[in-house]
Amino acid sequence: MADAAVDFLKGTLDLMVLKTLSWAPAHGYGIARWIEQCTDDVLQVEEGSLYPALHKLEERGLIVAEWGVTEHNRRAKFYRLTTAGKKQLAASRDYWSRFAGAVFKVLETAPAAR
Amino acid sequence: MWRRYLRFWGPRAEADVDDELGFHIEMRAREYMERGMTPAEARRAATRRLGDVASARAECIAITSRRERRMTRTQVVDAFVHDVRYAFRTLGRQKGWTAVAIITLALGIGANTAVFSVVNALLLHPLPYPNADRMALVYQEPSEGNQTGMRMFINPQPSLVRLWRENARSFETIEPYLASDRALRATDGVISTVRAAMVLPSFAAFTGTRPVAGRAFTDADIAEDGRVMMLGEPFWRSRFGGDSSIIGKSITLDREPYTVIGVMPPGFRLPKLSEKVSDVWLPLDLRAKQRFEGGPLPGLSVIARLRPNVALATAAAELDSVYARSELSKGDHGDFRTRLASPSQIVDFRQSLVLLSGAVALVLLIACGNVAHLLLARTATRQRELAVRAALGASRIRIVRQLMTESVLLGAAGCLGGLLIGWIGLNALVAIRPDNLPELAEVRIERITLLVTAGLAALTSVAVGGLAALHAVRHSAHDGLKAGSIGVSQSRRQRRVRSLLVMSEMAVSTVLLVGATLLVRSMVHLQSIDPGFDQHGLYAVQIALPRETYTTRAARHTFVTDLADRVRRASGVSAVTVASGAPPGRSFMIGTLQLEGTPAPEAGQSGFVDFNSVQPDYFRTMGIRLLEGTTLTDTTAKSREAVVNVGFARKHWPGKSAVGRRFRVVYDGKEEWSTIVGVVADAALGGPTSEASTPMIYAPAIELFEPTLIVRAAPSADPMASVRAVIAQADPNLSPPTVSNIKDLMDRSIAGPRFTMVLLVVFTALALVLAAVGLYGVMAYSVAQQTREFGIRIALGATQSGIARSVLRRGVVLACAGAAAGIVGAFWGTRLLEQMLYGVGRSDLASFTIGALVLVITAVMACLVPMRRAVAVDPLVAIRAD
Numbered sequence: 001m002a003d004a005a006v007d008f009l010k011g012t013l014d015l016m017v018l019k020t021l022s023w024a025p026a027h028g029y030g031i032a033r034w035i036e037q038c039t040d041d042v043l044q045v046e047e048g049s050l051y052p053a054l055h056k057l058e059e060r061g062l063i064v065a066e067w068g069v070t071e072h073n074r075r076a077k078f079y080r081l082t083t084a085g086k087k088q089l090a091a092s093r094d095y096w097s098r099f100a101g102a103v104f105k106v107l108e109t110a111p112a113a114r
Numbered sequence: 115m116w117r118r119y120l121r122f123w124g125p126r127a128e129a130d131v132d133d134e135l136g137f138h139i140e141m142r143a144r145e146y147m148e149r150g151m152t153p154a155e156a157r158r159a160a161t162r163r164l165g166d167v168a169s170a171r172a173e174c175i176a177i178t179s180r181r182e183r184r185m186t187r188t189q190v191v192d193a194f195v196h197d198v199r200y201a202f203r204t205l206g207r208q209k210g211w212t213a214v215a216i217i218t219l220a221l222g223i224g225a226n227t228a229v230f231s232v233v234n235a236l237l238l239h240p241l242p243y244p245n246a247d248r249m250a251l252v253y254q255e256p257s258e259g260n261q262t263g264m265r266m267f268i269n270p271q272p273s274l275v276r277l278w279r280e281n282a283r284s285f286e287t288i289e290p291y292l293a294s295d296r297a298l299r300a301t302d303g304v305i306s307t308v309r310a311a312m313v314l315p316s317f318a319a320f321t322g323t324r325p326v327a328g329r330a331f332t333d334a335d336i337a338e339d340g341r342v343m344m345l346g347e348p349f350w351r352s353r354f355g356g357d358s359s360i361i362g363k364s365i366t367l368d369r370e371p372y373t374v375i376g377v378m379p380p381g382f383r384l385p386k387l388s389e390k391v392s393d394v395w396l397p398l399d400l401r402a403k404q405r406f407e408g409g410p411l412p413g414l415s416v417i418a419r420l421r422p423n424v425a426l427a428t429a430a431a432e433l434d435s436v437y438a439r440s441e442l443s444k445g446d447h448g449d450f451r452t453r454l455a456s457p458s459q460i461v462d463f464r465q466s467l468v469l470l471s472g473a474v475a476l477v478l479l480i481a482c483g484n485v486a487h488l489l490l491a492r493t494a495t496r497q498r499e500l501a502v503r504a505a506l507g508a509s510r511i512r513i514v515r516q517l518m519t520e521s522v523l524l525g526a527a528g529c530l531g532g533l534l535i536g537w538i539g540l541n542a543l544v545a546i547r548p549d550n551l552p553e554l555a556e557v558r559i560e561r562i563t564l565l566v567t568a569g570l571a572a573l574t575s576v577a578v579g580g581l582a583a584l585h586a587v588r589h590s591a592h593d594g595l596k597a598g599s600i601g602v603s604q605s606r607r608q609r610r611v612r613s614l615l616v617m618s619e620m621a622v623s624t625v626l627l628v629g630a631t632l633l634v635r636s637m638v639h640l641q642s643i644d645p646g647f648d649q650h651g652l653y654a655v656q657i658a659l660p661r662e663t664y665t666t667r668a669a670r671h672t673f674v675t676d677l678a679d680r681v682r683r684a685s686g687v688s689a690v691t692v693a694s695g696a697p698p699g700r701s702f703m704i705g706t707l708q709l710e711g712t713p714a715p716e717a718g719q720s721g722f723v724d725f726n727s728v729q730p731d732y733f734r735t736m737g738i739r740l741l742e743g744t745t746l747t748d749t750t751a752k753s754r755e756a757v758v759n760v761g762f763a764r765k766h767w768p769g770k771s772a773v774g775r776r777f778r779v780v781y782d783g784k785e786e787w788s789t790i791v792g793v794v795a796d797a798a799l800g801g802p803t804s805e806a807s808t809p810m811i812y813a814p815a816i817e818l819f820e821p822t823l824i825v826r827a828a829p830s831a832d833p834m835a836s837v838r839a840v841i842a843q844a845d846p847n848l849s850p851p852t853v854s855n856i857k858d859l860m861d862r863s864i865a866g867p868r869f870t871m872v873l874l875v876v877f878t879a880l881a882l883v884l885a886a887v888g889l890y891g892v893m894a895y896s897v898a899q900q901t902r903e904f905g906i907r908i909a910l911g912a913t914q915s916g917i918a919r920s921v922l923r924r925g926v927v928l929a930c931a932g933a934a935a936g937i938v939g940a941f942w943g944t945r946l947l948e949q950m951l952y953g954v955g956r957s958d959l960a961s962f963t964i965g966a967l968v969l970v971i972t973a974v975m976a977c978l979v980p981m982r983r984a985v986a987v988d989p990l991v992a993i994r995a996d
Contacts, residue, residue, distance in 0.1 A: 028134060029141040048165030051135065055177040077134045 013045070013053050015096060018081060018089040021063060025080040027070070028054060054079060062088050127179040131171055139164060197519040205520060208492070212524070215488050218884060219528025219574065220535050222481025225474040225877060227536025227559065227567045228543055233467050234566075235557040240457040241385055244322040245419060250426055251385070251457060252278075252288065252416035252433070254450035256704055258721035264700065264800075265460060266722055268450055269413025273442055276400040281436045284429035286421055289313065289320050290398060290414035291384055295658045297849035298394075299366040307658065307849040308349070310367065311384055311392035314400075320419065321382050326350075328361040328376030331397045335375075342397060343372035349393035350377045365394075368660035369847060372396065385417045385457065418454075426454040449718035463551055466870040469946050473629070473877040476622045480881050482574050483619045484888040487612055489521060489582035491895050494608055500586055510587045517583040518576070525575025529568055533559070536567065546872065548865030585611070609896065613928060616892045619885040620932020620969060621939060623878075627965035628940035629947055630878040632954055633871040635961055639953030640864045646797030646806050647697070648737030652856040653834060654696035655681075655823035657841065658849055667817040673844070674821040675729075680840050681825060686833030689826040691735040692815055694727040696822045697856055698801030698863040701726055703811075705781035709766055715780055723779050724808055726799070727815040733757070733794055735826050743773040743792030746814050753814045756788040761807035763793050779811075788813065801863035803952055824856075867950060882968070886976040893925050893980035904984050905992025914985045921981040922974065929973030933966045940965065 020026060020034045031054075032045040057063045062085035068078045081089070142160035147153060161167065205212045241249055253267035260266050270278075275290045282288065296310040315331040318324065326347050335342050343365060345354070354360045364371045372394075384392060398414075420429055433452040437443055458464070493500070500513055537559055547554040585608070657674065664670045675692055682690045695701040703725040706715040730746045733739075742763075746755050756777070763772035776787045788811075796806035815821065827833050834853050841851050897904075904917055944956040954961065 027137065029138045032138075033145075046165070047138070047163060048167070048170045051131075051138075051170050052173040052177065055174045059177050059181045074137065074140075075133070076137045077130070 011092075013049065014057060015089070015092045016043075016045075017050075017053060017057065017079075018062065018085055018092065021079055021081040022086065022089055025066075025068075025078045027076040027078050029076075031079070057085070061085075127175050127182060131174045131178065134174075135164070135167065135171060193515075197516055198523070200516060201520040201523050205523060211488065211492065214887075215485050215524050216527045216531055218481045218484045218488075218887070219524060219571070220531025221880060221884065222478035223528055223532025223567060223570055223574070224535025224539055225477050225880060226570055227532055227563060228539035229467070229470050229474045230566050231536070231540050231557050231559050231563045232463075232543065232554065233471055234560060234563055236461050236463055236553060237458045237467055240461055241417075242381060242383065243320065243385070246457070248286075248420045248422065249385070249457060250418055250420060250429070250454040251460060252418050252430075252452065252454055254452050256720035256722060257449050257451060257718060258706070259451075260722065262700070262702065262722045262724075263805075265462075266702065267415075268704070269415055270452070271442075272400045272414055274437060275414055275416060277440050277442060278433055278436060279400075281440075282429070282432050284420055284424045284432045286419045287316055287320055288416060288418040289317050290400070290416045291317070292398060292414050293384060293392060295849065296367045296394070297369075297658070297660060297847065299369070299847070305847065305849050308367070308393040309391065310394045310396055312396045312398035314398050318378070318382060320417075323379050323382040325376040326379050327358045328374070330376055330378065331395075335397050336399050339399065340397065341370060341372045342375045343367070344376045344378050344395040345374060346382070346392050346394065347377055347379050348391060353393075367394070367396075368662050370662055384415075426456065430454045449720060462866065463870075465947075465950060466866070466873075469629075469870065469950070470873055470877070472943075472946060473626060473874055473881075476626055477877055477881045477884065478570065478574065480619045480622055480884045480888065482578055483615045484884055484891065485521075485524070485574070486578045486581050487615050487888060487891055489517075489578060490585060490608060490612060490615075491891070493517065493582050493586040497586075514583040514587055517586055518579045521575045521579025521582065522572075525571040525579075528574070529571035532567055532571065533564070536563075543873070546869065548869045549862055550866055551869070612892050612895070616885075616888050617928050617932040617935065619888045620929050620973065621935035623881050623885040624933045624936020624965055624969050625939045625943045626874075626878040626881045627968050628937070628962050629944055630871075630874045631961040631964045631968075632944060632947060632951055632956065632958060633867075633874055635954045635958065636951045637864070637868055637871045640802040640867065643798065643802045643953070645697070645799075645802065645860065646738065646795055647799070649697070649857045649860055651827040651829070651831075652736070653825040653827065653837075654854050654856055654859070655825060655837060655841075656820075656852040656854075657823070658851075659820070660848075663847070667819050670819060671815075671817045671821060674818070674823065677841060677844050678823055680844065681823065681837050684833055684836040684840050686828050686831030686836060687825055688828040689731065689735040691729045691732045691824050692818070692821045693729065693732055693824055694815060694818050694821065696824050697797075697799040698804070698860050700724060700800040700804065703779050703781075705779040705785065708778050708780050710776040710787065720781060724810045725779070726810070726812050727818055728757075728812050729815050732812070732824070735824055736797070738797050739795040741793050741795055742771065743790070745792055746812070747791065749814045749816070751816050753816065754786060754788045755791045755814060757792040757794055757812040758790055759794055759807070759810040759812075760796050762809035762811065763790075764807075765809050801860055803864060803867065867952075870950065882972055885969075886972050889925060889928065889973055890976040890980065892928075893921065893977050894983070896924070897921060897980040897984045900984070901987055901992045904987040905989040908987060909989035909993065917987075918981050918985050921984045922977050925973055925977035925980075926970065929970050933969050936969070937962055937966060 016035050017031055020031045026034065028051055032047060032050055035043060035045050054063070054065075058065055058079070061082060063079045063081055065077050065079050067075060070076050139157070139160045142163060143153070143156040146156035146159050151159060164170070239246065243249065251267075252270070254270055255266075255268060270290075272290070275288065278285075279288045290313075292312045294310055295307050297305050298308045299305050313331075315333055315336065318330040324330070325344070327350075328344075330344065331342065334340070345360070350356060350360070358377075360374050361376065362374065364373055366372075378395060380391075382395070418429075420426075430452050437452070461467075503513060504510075540557065540559065544554050544557065657677075659670050659673065664673060678690045678692050681687060701724075702722040704720055705723060706719045706721055707723055708714055728746070730749060733745055741760065743757075746753070746757055748755050758772060766772070766777075767775065772790050772793050774790065776789050778785045778787045794812070796810075798804050798806040799810075800808075823837075825833065825837060838851065838853065841848065904912075907917065908914075940962065941957065948956045
């Protein structure tokens with residue numbers, strides 16, 4: 001059961017990373033901040049798993065990394081979505097919408113009249 | 115960031131991950147500081163927020179480095195695939211060029227493959243046994259050594275072998291053997307000759323074989339003096355159809371019944387490669403003295419396996435000391451020295467193989483020269499392509515790798531072609547093998563040969579490709595683009611390299627030409643030699659008298675002399691005589707020659723003395739002229755007469771008559787004096803390669819152990835059928851006699867040298883053709899390069915003959931320079947074949963002249979086509995070109 005929970009969370013993280021990168025290339029910290037700000041700090045990104053997740057996405061060819069310079073003139077590793085990543089994002093988003101919709105339905109639906 | 119520069123080797127992944135995580139913490143800390151934390155607090159909080167940094171870091175590093183490894187691998191494979199594909203395309207575009215290069219390499223490699231197969235089988239693996247590298251043949255020599263110029267072994271006595279087996283510590287095992295022809299009587303009474311070998315029970319373990327059927331000899335067989343026999347598998351199959359029921363049955367050999375106990379596989383064989391395959395095997399009893407007595411020098415062939423790390427000389431010395439300490443040394447065995455020879459040292463064909471290996475190596479060298487030139491010429495024409503590639507950013511390494519890939523592809527194709535040619539060559543070589551090299555028939559292309567061939571191909575392609583690639587990168591960068599089609603400075607340097615290549619080829623060819631001419635002239639000499647006796651219509655008849663029935667020397671001798679009288683009356687026979695041996699072959703006495711009036715030789719001294727036991731009519735039958743005195747007259751057992759040849763008389767009494775003088779051959783301090791009654795002409799009885807004037811003693815044939823009949827046929831008659839009939843009548847139990855035409859034997863005795871000569875001539879021809887092709891290539895190339903120059907010269911009024919002369923001059927200068935270097939090389943190189951030459955010296959002027967002439971003529975012919983092309987240049991076209 002614990003394993004399933006971890007997978008569930010990881011899947012969510014991947015999806016959010018991909019979505020974040022769909023706007024513009026970003027570095028790890030930028031991704032974390034973006035997710036925090038979008039959710040009004042409701043979702044705190046588990047930073048310890050963010051970087052391994054990024055590297056795995058890179059390995060899977062969904063994102064690519066490049067070294068670049070930030071607005072503060074600091075060298076940082078920027079991630080960018082690949083075409084494969086865009087496809088993956090679209091597929092995952094559909095899945096998630098349907099999944100979330102289903103869960104929502106369960107939560108909202110009252111039991112039928114007795 | 116100095117780390118970046120280490121990325122190829124260094125810990126790129128780790129540094130990157132550290133940078134990335136460091137940046138994150140820094141940014142988060144900055145965020146916290148903006149919210150009012152102190153820098154130290156902010157940093158701690160940021161680190162805490164990241165959680166388990168170490169495990170995140172490790173996970174990231176693992177993922178990234180895994181990905182990088184995979185990428186590097188794909189890149190390397192991609193580049194390689196690209197190189198190979200590109201090489202295929204370039205080679206395929208110039209099919210003619212590629213074919214010439216591959217065929218040239220294949221010829222060079224193929225010649226080496228064929229010869230190496232033989233070297234591998236005959237020299238490197240002369241014995242088909244396990245642990246053959248520690249094996250040695252054991253034999254003895256007289257104290258004076260062997261000065262006969264032939265391979266002469268004295269085989270040790272059975273008692274001595276037994277002593278050695280019991281006492282010598284340097285050996286794991288000592289295996290004596292004895293092979294002879296026996297008469298096998300079939301159930302229907304038909305007698306046939308079989309080859310029988312006698313060995314000890316331990317021989318099976320020595321050869322690492324087990325019986326195919328039945329059992330092998332045991333010590334009990336020997337102890338009980340068992341009449342048991344094993345069959346060789348081929349004989350068992352051919353004669354008994356591989357029927358196992360033969361085991362336990364009895365077979366009669368030389369009138370004695372033997373019980374068949376087992377069948378041995380082909381690996382159970384005698385060590386001497388040229389020894390015929392043994393049909394049957396009998397137990398050898400080292401105690402049974404009487405069975406070997408009465409024969410001439412009754413001895414055993416011996417092969418031994420040494421303990422690891424024992425030197426041959428040490429082991430031989432031990433055998434001598436074992437003998438010296440024993441009771442045996444007090445008998446009359448004479449003072450022999452024991453020798454051990456590693457099997458490859460006594461291979462008959464050894465010298466020739468060394469020579470031929472050298473020859474094919476030279477052929478390969480020429481082939482390499484040609485291919486190097488082909489590659490050079492092509493890189494020169496590709497200069498522009500390479501320069502463009504370099505300008506577009508291809509690194510030197512990339513270009514070198516590309517060129518190397520091409521030459522390695524060529525090498526691989528050459529290797530395959532070489533294997534094919536080697537296989538064909540080996541078969542051809544086996545097909546024309548001389549009779550005295552039967553082991554050649556068993557030579558195969560083995561795995562080691564494949565490896566050596568592949569190694570040679572790799573070596574040549576790397577060497578040749580390396581040369582071309584080096585040349586290409588050195589020039590491509592600067593003058594490839596700007597010089598257009600004629601890179602002047604570079605073409606001059608290339609021209610020098612090319613000239614050097616072709617000159618070396620010419621030199622190497624000259625060495626081979628001189629060597630081959632020497633061997634041809636030697637062979638012409640051997641074939642036209644007058645042997646000093648009339649070899650036509652002369653037959654040698656050898657009768658295998660079983661030791662069991664003809665037990666004494668007297669009985670054996672009498673049987674053959676009586677037989678001679680009957681044969682003399684047979685139709686078509688003009689003369690018959692009996693001797694201890696017939697040509698081609700020499701026989702020796704062991705001892706030391708002492709002339710009357712000279713001091714006696716030291717005790718224990720011994721050597722080989724040329725000697726033949728003959729009947730008085732021997733000289734007349736053989737056609738050897740009597741020059742002085744008479745032939746032998748006293749043929750009784752007490753006879754002390756001798757006849758010598760001119761060589762003997764001249765050596766010892768130059769300018770004086772030898773008749774009436776006395777000598778003796780001292781052995782063990784004894785022997786009586788003999789008186790010379792006549793002097794006969796020198797005769798090359800040992801065959802065309804033997805020296806006729808070698809001092810020779812003829813003594814009366816008295817009680818010969820194995821007498822030979824020498825029959826002179828009447829003109830244009832073949833009496834051999836009637837001779838066979840007479841012999842079969844005399845003793846119906848004898849196996850059929852061996853009848854040989856002496857002229858055939860004399861011719862066949864030079865089959866080995868002829869074989870070597872033919873092979874050397876073939877390899878030389880190959881070398882010459884390759885060198886001519888090389889010269890042609892260089893000339894054609896330079897004519898093509900100079901087309902414009904020729905055009906201008908013709909336009910300015912140069913005559914055609916002037917142009918022709920200038921082309922020819924360059925070719926002839928190259929050839930002559932090469933020939934000169936080759937002659938110098940040949941002076942040194944012909945040392946290799948000095949001992950194979952008969953009737954010509956190794957610095958024979960005629961051979962050197964012929965060799966150089968053939969080379970220059972070939973060179974001129976190779977220049978003809980380029981010359982014609984130069985003459986035919988159309989000035990208008992040539993000048994307008996480019």
